[in-house]
Amino acid sequence: PLTLSGTKMSIDLYFSNQLKPLALKFSDVLEEEIRQKANIFEAPVVIVPNMNLSKWIKLTLARNCDIFMNVAFQYLENGLWQMIRSLDGCSGPGPTRLDKDDLKIMLFFILMAQDRQTADLIPLEPYFGSTAENARGDIEIRCWQLSEELTRLFREYEYHRMDMIQAWLTDSEPADAMETCQRWIYRKMRFLKDQLSRSTGRKLCSMAEYAIDI
Numbered sequence: 029p030l031t032l033s034g035t036k037m038s039i040d041l042y043f044s045n046q047l048k049p050l051a052l053k054f055s056d057v058l059e060e061e062i063r064q065k066a067n068i069f070e071a072p073v074v075i076v077p078n079m080n081l082s083k084w085i086k087l088t089l090a091r092n093c094d095i096f097m098n099v100a101f102q103y104l105e106n107g108l109w110q111m112i113r114s115l116d117g118c119s120g121p122g123p124t125r126l127d128k129d130d131l132k133i134m135l136f137f138i139l140m141a142q143d144r145q146t147a148d149l150i151p152l153e154p155y156f157g158s159t160a161e162n163a164r165g166d167i168e169i170r171c172w173q174l175s176e177e178l179t180r181l182f183r184e185y186e187y188h189r190m191d192m193i194q195a196w197l198t199d200s201e202p203a204d205a206m207e208t209c210q211r212w213i214y215r216k217m218r219f220l221k222d223q224l225s226r227s228t229g230r231k232l233c234s235m236a237e238y239a240i241d242i
Contacts, residue, residue, distance in 0.1 A: 075107035135175035148212035186236035
């Protein structure tokens with residue numbers, strides 16, 4: 029069982045190799061939840077992975093139930109962020125989520141602005157190419173592509189390898205040159221993010237950071 033705001037909840041998982049039986053079961057669960065609510069006008073929150081599934085559920089249940097309304101569909105990250113926010117005892121506005129697009133832009137800025145002679149970034153030299161290639165404008169494309177890949181990796185690390193991330197933030201010695209390189213970029217990103225938070229007065233953090241703080 030899970031505990032949320034002092035209340036124990038159980039998680040029930042329903043499996044099927046077809047979507048429609050799951051949708052009908054979902055309708056029953058939703059109806060029961062609304063029946064138990066103190067305020068029936070408070071919309072149940074439903075987390076879906078994409079817009080297509082959200083639309084299909086709405087159309088399917090409207091066809092079977094005649095009326096299907098007042099259900100708050102949210103995509104995965106937004107929904108999880110709101111769930112974490114509900115556990116935050118802070119009465120203020122709370123932090124601002126650093127999403128993957130924000131992270132990608134920050135990493136692109138770091139890769140474009142940094143001194144590529146830094147010893148920790150030597151593993152990137154073969155990828156960045158020669159000075160002649162950079163002069164033709166290839167460097168912007170390469171930095172953007174690398175920022176996309178690093179965004180994916182850093183988000184995966186924060187979700188699944190937080191022990192490594194915590195080690196990066198200390199003086200622990202990385203395992204090899206490539207990890208040293210990634211650590212340098214990640215720490216630079218965290219420094220830039222903290223600077224941005226101070227200058228804007230809005231705390232920026234990733235979902236994994238927020239979950240750990242809570």
